[in-house]
Amino acid sequence: MDIRERILASELPTPCYVIDEQKLIENGRILKGVQDRTGCRILLAQKAFSNYDLYPAIAPFLAGTEASGLFEARLGAEKMPEGECHVFCAAYRESEFTELLKYADHIVFNSPSQLKRFGERARAAGKSVGLRINPERSTQDGHGIYDPCSAGSRLGTTLSQWEEHMTEELITLLDGLHFHTLCEQDSDALEVTLDAVEERFGQYLHRMKWLNMGGGHHITRKDYDIPRLERLITRMQDTYGVQVYLEPGEAVALDAGYLMTEVLDTLKNGDTDIAILDMSAACHTPDVIEMPYRPPLYRSGEAGEKQYTWRLGGPTCLAGDIVGDYSFDERLSDGDRLLFGDMAIYSTCKNNTFNGMPLPDIWQACADGSFKLLARFGYEDFRYRLGS
Numbered sequence: 001m002d003i004r005e006r007i008l009a010s011e012l013p014t015p016c017y018v019i020d021e022q023k024l025i026e027n028g029r030i031l032k033g034v035q036d037r038t039g040c041r042i043l044l045a046q047k048a049f050s051n052y053d054l055y056p057a058i059a060p061f062l063a064g065t066e067a068s069g070l071f072e073a074r075l076g077a078e079k080m081p082e083g084e085c086h087v088f089c090a091a092y093r094e095s096e097f098t099e100l101l102k103y104a105d106h107i108v109f110n111s112p113s114q115l116k117r118f119g120e121r122a123r124a125a126g127k128s129v130g131l132r133i134n135p136e137r138s139t140q141d142g143h144g145i146y147d148p149c150s151a152g153s154r155l156g157t158t159l160s161q162w163e164e165h166m167t168e169e170l171i172t173l174l175d176g177l178h179f180h181t182l183c184e185q186d187s188d189a190l191e192v193t194l195d196a197v198e199e200r201f202g203q204y205l206h207r208m209k210w211l212n213m214g215g216g217h218h219i220t221r222k223d224y225d226i227p228r229l230e231r232l233i234t235r236m237q238d239t240y241g242v243q244v245y246l247e248p249g250e251a252v253a254l255d256a257g258y259l260m261t262e263v264l265d266t267l268k269n270g271d272t273d274i275a276i277l278d279m280s281a282a283c284h285t286p287d288v289i290e291m292p293y294r295p296p297l298y299r300s301g302e303a304g305e306k307q308y309t310w311r312l313g314g315p316t317c318l319a320g321d322i323v324g325d326y327s328f329d330e331r332l333s334d335g336d337r338l339l340f341g342d343m344a345i346y347s348t349c350k351n352n353t354f355n356g357m358p359l360p361d362i363w364q365a366c367a368d369g370s371f372k373l374l375a376r377f378g379y380e381d382f383r384y385r386l387g388s
Ligand SMILES: *Cc1c(COP(=O)(O)O)cnc(C)c1O
Pocket: 045, 047, 048, 066, 088, 180, 182, 183, 184, 214, 215, 216, 217, 247, 248, 249, 250, 251
């Protein structure tokens, strides 16, 4: 049975996230293939997906984890201990750095000044040291907040910053370079980026042991051009003698999660049919509002495509707490269950309890067909973040 039918037919209480173990494994096989054919190493970027109960299912296909700071580094080290632990942070703080050294294998700095401040200590602790560069070649339009190459970006060292601050002593501290410039993109954008990386930093790459090409590679998407990705990896490894790393988040857990919700009420404003759901866009799928984007909804169409169009919104007080307009073959009514897709990434790790909204359960749809409860939340999870 289709996983979506299985979830809808289940008795799981709503709202709930369901993570599809089988799909994670399928994504993992694709990523493993790229590594086997090229010798590159692929890490899970935990900021997109960090439901660690599933780490044992994906660990066989990955070389380790990537972290955005101390807590994610610790999670990666504890929950995928057999893998490498890489960390990049825009700025490390003194009070955390010693502990970070316990978990991280690779430490990537954002600026020459951070490298100068912490690089020696990382090196002395036996860590592999890297610097994030900014190739200053935008390849995305639309999502400005996801473009680290936009004008005035704080992410990564530009060539002019490098030339001004990177002394020979600092360069010799480096084992590798890192860039992260893509978001949900194909390997054509990577190719454009690599041309810019080589043009600006090629002479330094010859002195490095590794090159980390960040995330944003939509490798597990159906139409992604994997052969071109592999050619690019091989080109960089052959030209510079570096070990290539990729650290996708989305691609690891793409289409591997759902959010099931129930219609609590239906109403009408003018010509607009509205359904109030027991999930909130603002709280449970924040990227819907922040990115913004329209998540897929099983058995629905675009507004106006099927006979009945409904505006779907949450129970909070926020006027903009709207998932979007979707159409259906039949009218919605109280108690109907709806299933949103694309909910494994940037959802469970990004939700919040604004408006006193309860957090949805997290369930695992196990590869053997059963469902397993991973996390359940209550009033305490709302209260404890607000005071003593
Ligand atoms: C966000 C991020 C990633 C993962 O990006 P995806 O778009 O989820 O693949 C990888 N590396 C760094 C440094 C990031 O900030």
